[in-house]
Amino acid sequence: MPRLPQIRPNVLRMAPYVPGEQPGPGERIIKLNTNENPFPPSPRALAAIRSIDPDILRRYPSPTAELFRATAARVHGVSADMILTGNGSDEILSITVRTFLDPGDTLAYPDPTYSLYPVLAESCGIRVVAVPWEPGWQLPVQTLLASGARAIFFANPNAPTGTAVRPAAVRELALAFAGLLLVDEAYVDFADENCLDLVRELPNVMICRTFSKGYSLAGLRFGYAIAAAPLVAEMTKVKDSYNCDAISILAASAALEDQDYARDTWQAVRAERSRLAAELGQRGFDVVPSQANFLLATCPGGLAADLYRSLKAKGVLVRYFAKPGLADKLRITVGTAAQNDALLAALPG
Amino acid sequence: MPRLPQIRPNVLRMAPYVPGEQPGPGERIIKLNTNENPFPPSPRALAAIRSIDPDILRRYPSPTAELFRATAARVHGVSADMILTGNGSDEILSITVRTFLDPGDTLAYPDPTYSLYPVLAESCGIRVVAVPWEPGWQLPVQTLLASGARAIFFANPNAPTGTAVRPAAVRELALAFAGLLLVDEAYVDFADENCLDLVRELPNVMICRTFSKGYSLAGLRFGYAIAAAPLVAEMTKVKDSYNCDAISILAASAALEDQDYARDTWQAVRAERSRLAAELGQRGFDVVPSQANFLLATCPGGLAADLYRSLKAKGVLVRYFAKPGLADKLRITVGTAAQNDALLAALPG
Numbered sequence: 001m002p003r004l005p006q007i008r009p010n011v012l013r014m015a016p017y018v019p020g021e022q023p024g025p026g027e028r029i030i031k032l033n034t035n036e037n038p039f040p041p042s043p044r045a046l047a048a049i050r051s052i053d054p055d056i057l058r059r060y061p062s063p064t065a066e067l068f069r070a071t072a073a074r075v076h077g078v079s080a081d082m083i084l085t086g087n088g089s090d091e092i093l094s095i096t097v098r099t100f101l102d103p104g105d106t107l108a109y110p111d112p113t114y115s116l117y118p119v120l121a122e123s124c125g126i127r128v129v130a131v132p133w134e135p136g137w138q139l140p141v142q143t144l145l146a147s148g149a150r151a152i153f154f155a156n157p158n159a160p161t162g163t164a165v166r167p168a169a170v171r172e173l174a175l176a177f178a179g180l181l182l183v184d185e186a187y188v189d190f191a192d193e194n195c196l197d198l199v200r201e202l203p204n205v206m207i208c209r210t211f212s213k214g215y216s217l218a219g220l221r222f223g224y225a226i227a228a229a230p231l232v233a234e235m236t237k238v239k240d241s242y243n244c245d246a247i248s249i250l251a252a253s254a255a256l257e258d259q260d261y262a263r264d265t266w267q268a269v270r271a272e273r274s275r276l277a278a279e280l281g282q283r284g285f286d287v288v289p290s291q292a293n294f295l296l297a298t299c300p301g302g303l304a305a306d307l308y309r310s311l312k313a314k315g316v317l318v319r320y321f322a323k324p325g326l327a328d329k330l331r332i333t334v335g336t337a338a339q340n341d342a343l344l345a346a347l348p349g
Numbered sequence: 350m351p352r353l354p355q356i357r358p359n360v361l362r363m364a365p366y367v368p369g370e371q372p373g374p375g376e377r378i379i380k381l382n383t384n385e386n387p388f389p390p391s392p393r394a395l396a397a398i399r400s401i402d403p404d405i406l407r408r409y410p411s412p413t414a415e416l417f418r419a420t421a422a423r424v425h426g427v428s429a430d431m432i433l434t435g436n437g438s439d440e441i442l443s444i445t446v447r448t449f450l451d452p453g454d455t456l457a458y459p460d461p462t463y464s465l466y467p468v469l470a471e472s473c474g475i476r477v478v479a480v481p482w483e484p485g486w487q488l489p490v491q492t493l494l495a496s497g498a499r500a501i502f503f504a505n506p507n508a509p510t511g512t513a514v515r516p517a518a519v520r521e522l523a524l525a526f527a528g529l530l531l532v533d534e535a536y537v538d539f540a541d542e543n544c545l546d547l548v549r550e551l552p553n554v555m556i557c558r559t560f561s562k563g564y565s566l567a568g569l570r571f572g573y574a575i576a577a578a579p580l581v582a583e584m585t586k587v588k589d590s591y592n593c594d595a596i597s598i599l600a601a602s603a604a605l606e607d608q609d610y611a612r613d614t615w616q617a618v619r620a621e622r623s624r625l626a627a628e629l630g631q632r633g634f635d636v637v638p639s640q641a642n643f644l645l646a647t648c649p650g651g652l653a654a655d656l657y658r659s660l661k662a663k664g665v666l667v668r669y670f671a672k673p674g675l676a677d678k679l680r681i682t683v684g685t686a687a688q689n690d691a692l693l694a695a696l697p698g
Contacts, residue, residue: 002553005500005529007583008451016586019412031408040403049406049596050399054389057398057568059380060561063368087436087570090589098472102357103452116590123447123587150355180354204351212409219406219595221436234356237365238472240439241465246568247398247596251406 010125017119020319030342032333033319035159035187035294037216039265039336045217045255049247061246064236068244071253072224076196081229084236085244085252089186089210089223093153094120096206096225099235100151100180101126108149110140112325114159114184137163137288141173152177155184157191160321160331162290164191167198174202180231183207186223187292189214189266190273196226203228213293215255215262222252269293273334279344280332294333302328307348314346359474366468369668379691381682382668384508384536384643386565388614388685394566394604398596410595413585417593420602421573425545430578433585434593434601438535438559438572442502443469445555445574448584449500449529450475457498459489461674463508463533486512486637490522501526504533506540509670509680511639513540516547523551529580532556535572536641538563538615539622545575552577562642564604564611571601618642622683628693629681643682651677656697663695 020034040046065085073080086092093116101107103125109117111130118128129147131140137158144152152173157164174181185207188194198205206227212218222244225232255262277287277295284300299307308320308330319331332343369383389395414434422429435441442465450456452474458466460479467477478496480489486507493501501522506513523530534556537543547554555576561567571593574581604611626636626644633649648656657669657679668680681692 002523002527002551004552004577004579005449005527007448007580011448011583011587014586017590019409019590022409022411034409036408039407041406046401046403046406049401052395052398054395057390057395058388058565059385060368060371060383060567061570062371087440087594088589088591090591091436094589099356099360100354103474119586125452174351178351178354202351203353216403216407218409218591221410221591221594228353230353231356234360237363237468238360240437240443241366241368242437242439242567242570245436245570245594245597248594 010122014119014122017116021317023317028315030316030335030339032335032339032343033317035213035292035333036218037213037265037269037293038334038339039216039268041216042255042258042261044258044261045215045251048250048254052247052250056246060242061244061249063241065244065249068224068249068253068256071256075256075259076226078200078226079229082199082226082232084225084227084232084239086223086225086239087243088212088221089184089208090116091239091243092208092223092225093117093184095235095239096151096180096182097121097124097126099238105150106148107151107153108144108147109153110144110158112160112323114155117153137161139165139169139173141169141176144173145176149179151180151182153182153184155186156195157187157290157292159187159292160294160319160326161288161296162292162294163288164193164291167193167195170195171198171202174198174205177204179204181205186210187213189262190269190293191291199226206231211252211255214266216265217251217255220248220251222248269334272337272340276332276334276340283347294331296329296331298329304328304330310348311343311346316343316346359471363468363471366465370666372666377664379665379684379688381684381688381692382666384562384641384682385567386562386614386618386642387683387688388565388617390565391604391607391610393607393610394564394600397599397603401596401599405595409591410593410598412590414593414598417573417598417602417605420605424605424608425575427549427575428578431548431575431581433574433576433581433588434598435572435574435588436592437561437570438533438557439465440588440592441557441572441574442466442533444584444588445500445529445531446470446473446475448587454499455497456500456502457493457496458502459493459507461509461672463504466502486510488514488518488522490518490525493522494525498528500529500531502531502533504535505544506536506639506641508536508641509643509668509675510637510645511641511643512637513542513640516542516544519544520547520551523547523554526553528553530554535559536562538611539618539642540640548575555580560601560604563615565614566600566604569597569600571597618683621686621689625681625683625689632696643680645678645680647678653677653679659697660692660695665692665695
């Protein structure tokens with residue numbers, strides 16, 4: 001009688017990535033825990049979805065999402081063959097690992113950061129070197145270079161800190177590094193600067209973007225990389241044949257076209273970010289200056305776990321990480337003015 | 350000055366999977382080359398998409414597609430923790446490789462079959478053993494067992510032959526095999542039998558299904574595995590956190606609920622399959638009896654490449670494989686009666 005087949009040892013050992021809590025349908029929760037944009041997606045994206053042609057659903061989509069590539073090439077001023085689309089930027093990260101890193105190679109990243117990086121690496125038998133950020137959340141350039149890494153990933157702006165490294169510092173790292181430097185710009189729409197110019201200049205820099213934050217389409221699962229065309233060509237071999245569905249290609253293209261709408265939401269989030277940071281500061285929180293759509297706040301007395309639970313009991317969900325260096329802090333997504341007011345009202349007086 | 354970063358040698362060596370041709374928007378083509386269902390998707394699935402709530406798009410989806418798991422558990426009579434959803438069944442196959450096969454391990458499959466299997470394996474540094482089908486497209490049980498494989502994949506019904514192995518023969522292989530046996534049931538909705546009972550009985554059998562064929566939703570990218578719960582739990586660690594988008598979860602659940610509609614399309618395809626096979630036979634083609642929604646037909650005089658081009662020039666697209674054992678054959682998707690008539694009319698007189 002057959003038994004359960006063997007699982008790969010590195011998979012058995014893996015601790016899975018733990019996504020933020022998602023309340024069930026109908027739960028009345030102020031949800032400030034997974035960094036979604038609080039405003040609805042572009043009406044143009046919604047119209048693209050609602051007017052979907054059944055024949056588009058019936059057929060396989062474009063394997064390389066050509067409509068989106070053409071749109072992104074125009075919006076970003078790069079060539080279409082520099083765009084690789086993915087089923088969320090998580091898939092872009094996974095494809096990147098599987099294209100550039102052999103089992104036994106090293107992936108380095110500044111730490112703390114997006115907790116998916118080590119999960120992806122471990123699932124492929126790749127070593128990770130987590131390099132602590134330098135004081136003031138500066139890029140630890142020399143330590144990253146000395147790590148022996150074949151690739152460096154870093155989120156810019158970073159999660160869960162919200163801090164951003166200036167493109168000049170990223171350029172310094174890229175110039176000194178022989179491997180792939182992936183700049184994960186998931187939160188870049190809320191920041192002052194981005195690294196797009198570096199991709200045009202340096203063949204070892206890739207940036208990665210998503211529709212989950214700036215475009216209010218986390219439910220759609222759509223992200224993309226911008227990189228030198230030869231890198232995109234090799235990554236295309238590694239991705240699934242039809243990795244982006246037909247609806248997401250249409251909706252993401254429509255959302256990207258609608259820059260005016262998206263920018264309005266980014267401005268509104270940035271304005272609320274300033275207000276919320278100031279209000280939290282007045283209540284004794286130590287708030288890291290943020291370039292993203294969330295705030296990392298050290299709680300008065302360090303009682304972050306207690307505060308997380310007390311807020312949850314009052315129907316306000318924020319993110320708590322029971323990890324060294326983070327256990328006295330909460331990560332709070334910037335919501336609408338009304339949501340932020342509700343959070344502030346739920347804090348102990 | 351940095352150069353292009355190094356690509357993994359096995360990726361550089363890889364020949365990419367080549368998807369079937371997809372005509373551009375507006376091209377008037379009778380498209381019988383990539384095995385889509387010729388009928389539109391269920392009106393219920395379409396309604397789920399068109400009535401999508403913007404807030405569902407704004408938020409992250411359920412990481413494990415709980416609505417779909419509950420629906421599939423009910424429809425198939427298994428427990429929800431035996432269901433793993435994927436971004437198309439291609440992603441299920443990729444997750445399976447990355448969960449069960451270490452670099453250097455062997456994946457075996459009967460050949461010819463779905464050409465993605467070796468592509469997936471090579472991208473992960475896994476050896477493949479392609480075992481020729483036995484006469485009459487019977488499962489080469491002993492050769493597969495002797496291959497030293499840690500996993501066996503096979504499509505049932507198979508592509509591009511359309512032939513099916515009876516569950517009793519699959520069971521015989523599974524009972525004698527210590528590794529994972531994945532039965533890729535992409536085309537099972539058009540067949541007389543399936544291997545669902547084997548999954549309930551044997552912990553090393555997994556089946557994999559898709560909405561791309563039987564449910565007319567190739568554009569949606571949604572597939573799933575049914576397997577023992579401990580296997581699903583480990584595969585969940587390997588998949589991307591949010592691998593299925595919110596729209597596809599709603600639409601696939603609605604389509605699966607609407608079994609009556611789907612069955613009507615399967616019956617219509619099966620009826621046309623019989624008619625088309627008979628008509629092709631009368632015109633000198635040697636047609637393999639098919640349990641799928643396509644026919645593999647040896648062309649009169651073996652002139653398959655010429656016929657492929659002549660049909661394409663007349664606006665009828667079928668699939669030609671320039672491969673040993675297939676170069677005298679065409680794979681023809683069963684279309685609507687009108688599409689099949691157009692194909693027959695386009696054949697040389």
